[in-house]
Amino acid sequence: MKKFCSFCFIFITAVASADVAVIVNPSNASALTDKDIQRIFLGKAKSFPDGGNAAPVNIVTADPLREEFDDKVLGRSSSQVTAYWSKLVFTGKGVPPSEVNDASAVIAEVTSKPNAIGYVDVAAVTDAVKVVATF
Amino acid sequence: MKNLYLATGLAMALVQPASAEVRINGFANLVGGITSSDDSLYGFSDEIDFSEQSLFALQVSSNVSDKLTATAQLLARGNEDFDVEFEWAYLSYQVNDKVAITAGRVRTPLFRYSASLDVGYSQHWISAPNGMYNVPANNLDGIRIDYSTFQGDWEIYLQGAYGTFSNPVFGGDFEGKNTFVLTAEATYDWFKVRGVYGVAKSTLSGIAEAEAALQAISTASQPLAEYLRLDDDTSTFSGVGIDIDHFTWFIGSEYTLIDIEDSFFSEQTAFYVTAGIRRGKWTPAVTYETFDSNNDIKGLSFLTPFPAPVQQALLPAVAGVQVVNMSEYDILSASVRYDLEANIALKAELTKRNDDLDSQGDATLLRFAVNYVF
Numbered sequence: 001m002k003k004f005c006s007f008c009f010i011f012i013t014a015v016a017s018a019d020v021a022v023i024v025n026p027s028n029a030s031a032l033t034d035k036d037i038q039r040i041f042l043g044k045a046k047s048f049p050d051g052g053n054a055a056p057v058n059i060v061t062a063d064p065l066r067e068e069f070d071d072k073v074l075g076r077s078s079s080q081v082t083a084y085w086s087k088l089v090f091t092g093k094g095v096p097p098s099e100v101n102d103a104s105a106v107i108a109e110v111t112s113k114p115n116a117i118g119y120v121d122v123a124a125v126t127d128a129v130k131v132v133a134t135f
Numbered sequence: 136m137k138n139l140y141l142a143t144g145l146a147m148a149l150v151q152p153a154s155a156e157v158r159i160n161g162f163a164n165l166v167g168g169i170t171s172s173d174d175s176l177y178g179f180s181d182e183i184d185f186s187e188q189s190l191f192a193l194q195v196s197s198n199v200s201d202k203l204t205a206t207a208q209l210l211a212r213g214n215e216d217f218d219v220e221f222e223w224a225y226l227s228y229q230v231n232d233k234v235a236i237t238a239g240r241v242r243t244p245l246f247r248y249s250a251s252l253d254v255g256y257s258q259h260w261i262s263a264p265n266g267m268y269n270v271p272a273n274n275l276d277g278i279r280i281d282y283s284t285f286q287g288d289w290e291i292y293l294q295g296a297y298g299t300f301s302n303p304v305f306g307g308d309f310e311g312k313n314t315f316v317l318t319a320e321a322t323y324d325w326f327k328v329r330g331v332y333g334v335a336k337s338t339l340s341g342i343a344e345a346e347a348a349l350q351a352i353s354t355a356s357q358p359l360a361e362y363l364r365l366d367d368d369t370s371t372f373s374g375v376g377i378d379i380d381h382f383t384w385f386i387g388s389e390y391t392l393i394d395i396e397d398s399f400f401s402e403q404t405a406f407y408v409t410a411g412i413r414r415g416k417w418t419p420a421v422t423y424e425t426f427d428s429n430n431d432i433k434g435l436s437f438l439t440p441f442p443a444p445v446q447q448a449l450l451p452a453v454a455g456v457q458v459v460n461m462s463e464y465d466i467l468s469a470s471v472r473y474d475l476e477a478n479i480a481l482k483a484e485l486t487k488r489n490d491d492l493d494s495q496g497d498a499t500l501l502r503f504a505v506n507y508v509f
Binding site for chain 2: 035039044046047055061075076077078079080081082084086087089090091092093094
């Protein structure tokens with residue numbers, strides 16, 4: 001019974017997990033598909049579909065939202081994303097997105113830089129940023 | 136000496152005004168291994184060893200300008216007494232979103248995992264299939280052009296490299312001039328296909344036994360000795376690869392062929408297939424590889440004009456220089472990776488080598504590894 005309950009608990013936590021909102025600067029008029037977002041955060045695309053240079057912002061792996069984003073948007077575990085980037089970094093083919101500590105730092109970055117793109121918990125979204133997708 | 140110039144140039148490029156961003160990254164593989172009694176494989180023996188495949192690397196890169204990046208990678212390998220060497224040192228110019236030009240010492244884009252060969256963390260196994268990946272042309276001094284683009288849902292990636300390489304083999308030196316390598320890769324979500332073709336003018340020198348044998352042959356037939364000698368001869372490299380990665384499971388395979396027709400070098404074919412599953416932090420996988428350079432003795436037509444006794448006398452030398460580099464074996468490995476942290480992985484791998492030519496080459500090896508990146 002105990003085992004069953006802990007199983008319930010895991011299940012409930014999974015359901016209650018945060019929705020991720022991908023955010024850009026309000027001045028950014030790009031329409032972004034899920035694939036565009038994926039490509040920008042994996043360094044496969046260096047600019048927005050409308051041509052502007054893209055500056056993705058990540059949250060540190062210590063924040064559970066990072067695992068959430070990696071899983072839902074990039075379709076891999078955070079370890080796999082690190083492995084992916086280690087291939088590019090050590091071959092001079094790419095530099096991973098800059099990392100900040102928490103949602104407020106992401107919002108600050110996206111608010112101040114017209115070409116920044118980041119993600120936060122939907123509950124943390126403010127008027128200063130524009131949501132382009134939720135996962 | 137050339138290295139020194141390269142290093143100095145890069146060091147100068149890396150000395151930047153305080154405003155320029157200098158990135159320091161690194162990786163380490165700590166690998167311990169032991170074979171079953173009296174076996175030996177990849178430098179491991181039946182006494183546990185921690186240095187043979189261990190390595191530590193530090194990479195420093197800096198943006199010289201918006202488009203120009205200088206990168207140097209220092210690497211210390213356990214099987215070279217952890218002597219620190221410049222594995223790579225290059226300047227990279229990002230022409231636009233699609234094209235980058237890199238000059239200096241770079242990894243030759245021969246294989247699927249060439250670029251990240253030393254970064255154990257990026258792979259599911261402890262080391263890439265040795266028969267295929269352990270070639271003396273892995274690093275190239277020259278220039279590489281990378282081109283990447285999208286065609287609908289497909290990602291297209293082309294690489295062209297030109298340069299020279301030089302590496303010690305069997306106590307001698309294997310050198311390649313005018314090396315051209317072209318690579319094409321197409322990726323569709325979970326599917327990747329890759330093709331590569333390369334040529335080089337290669338020379339093998341400094342191996343006393345081979346020199347002695349060729350000298351003996353040349354006294355009877357100069358043309359035969361010239362034919363066998365690996366001196367500025369055209370060598371070709373071709374390969375194909377396929378990967379299917381559905382994240383929860385993956386399967387990948389590569390096939391490569393190396394030939395130096397006008398020489399004693401015996402054509403090498405290498406193949407592997409690897410498959411694994413990803414379950415949370417665990418990635419168990421199996422890998423099967425084959426290697427074959429066991430071919431007919433070449434150059435026998437040069438002997439036909441000679442009377443039988445002369446043929447008999449020459450044959451051991453002609454066959455001898457070729458047979459030493461012939462082998463035929465297969466290797467089966469079972470490995471497991473565990474993601475301890477977002478940048479640390481633990482691995483274990485059991486490898487069984489079955490030699491088709493010499494049962495002395497049969498071996499069983501157990502390895503453990505810690506891979507780290509920062």
